[in-house]
Amino acid sequence: MKESKFSLFIILLLLFSCQNSKKEGNEKEVISNQEAEIIFESNFSQPLDLKTWKVEMDSNPQSEVFTEDGKLIMDTEGGVTVWLDLELEGNYEISYKRKVVLDSGRNDRLSDLNQFWAASDPTQIGMFNRSGKFESYDDMHLYYVGFGGNYNSTTRFRKYYLGEKPVLGEFLEAPYLLEANRDYLIKTICKDGKVSFWVDEILFFEYEDPEPLEKGYFGFRSTWSRHEISDLVVRKLQPTI
Structure with a gap:
C-alpha cells in the first residue's frame, strides 16, 4: 500500500514538472518575439507618407485613404490596396490592430478585413501599378486572406501563383x-x-x-467598407534551430 502511494506521488510530481516546463517554454517564446528586431513600425500619427505607402484604389469619388487620430483609415466604395513599400524576406512577423467600422458612414459595410503579403509581380506591369480592382491582382504571386469576405459570409486563405489561386483554407461560420x-x-x-x-x-x-x-510586399486590402488600422509592427524572426 505504501509503495502504491509512493508511486502515485512520483507520477503527480512528474506531471507537475512537465506542466511547469511547458509554461516556461511558452513564456520564453513570447519574450523572444517581443525582443525580435523591429524592421518597421508606424503609429500613423503623421499624414500618409506616399513614399512609404503606395495606394491602389478603384477610381471613385466616394473613396479616400488617410490618417487620423493615430489610425490609417480606408473608407472606400470600391477596392483598395495600401502597400507598404518595403520588400520583406526570410522570417518575419507582421502585427497590427484593425476594426471594421459600422455606423452611419457612406461606405460602412461589415465585410472584407483582407490583406496581401509576400507579394511580387512576375509580369511587366510592375508593383504598385494596378487599379485597386480585386481581379487586377490575379496574375501576381502572393498570399491572401479575406477575413469576412462576401458580405461577411466567408473567411478564406489563398496562394496566388502562376495564374492560379487555390483556396488553402476556408471558414463559413463564427467565430471566424x-x-x-x-x-x-x-x-x-x-x-x-x-x-x-x-x-x-x-x-x-x-x-x-x-x-x-520567400520575399515580397505586404498590403492592407479591402473593398466597399470603412476600416481603422493602428499599431503596425514588422519584426524579423530568427530561424528555428
Whole structure:
C-alpha cells in the first residue's frame, strides 16, 4: 500500500514538472518575439507618407485613404490596396490592430478585413501599378486572406501563383467571421517556409508551403467598407534551430 502511494506521488510530481516546463517554454517564446528586431513600425500619427505607402484604389469619388487620430483609415466604395513599400524576406512577423467600422458612414459595410503579403509581380506591369480592382491582382504571386469576405459570409486563405489561386483554407461560420466595431489584433508569421495567420492570438490558418514565397510586399486590402488600422509592427524572426 505504501509503495502504491509512493508511486502515485512520483507520477503527480512528474506531471507537475512537465506542466511547469511547458509554461516556461511558452513564456520564453513570447519574450523572444517581443525582443525580435523591429524592421518597421508606424503609429500613423503623421499624414500618409506616399513614399512609404503606395495606394491602389478603384477610381471613385466616394473613396479616400488617410490618417487620423493615430489610425490609417480606408473608407472606400470600391477596392483598395495600401502597400507598404518595403520588400520583406526570410522570417518575419507582421502585427497590427484593425476594426471594421459600422455606423452611419457612406461606405460602412461589415465585410472584407483582407490583406496581401509576400507579394511580387512576375509580369511587366510592375508593383504598385494596378487599379485597386480585386481581379487586377490575379496574375501576381502572393498570399491572401479575406477575413469576412462576401458580405461577411466567408473567411478564406489563398496562394496566388502562376495564374492560379487555390483556396488553402476556408471558414463559413463564427467565430471566424467579423464582428462590427471590434478591435482585432491581426498577426501574420512567415517562418522557415511556413506561413500562419492569427486573429486575437487564435490561429486561423497555417500552411507549410512546398514552394514558399520567400520575399515580397505586404498590403492592407479591402473593398466597399470603412476600416481603422493602428499599431503596425514588422519584426524579423530568427530561424528555428
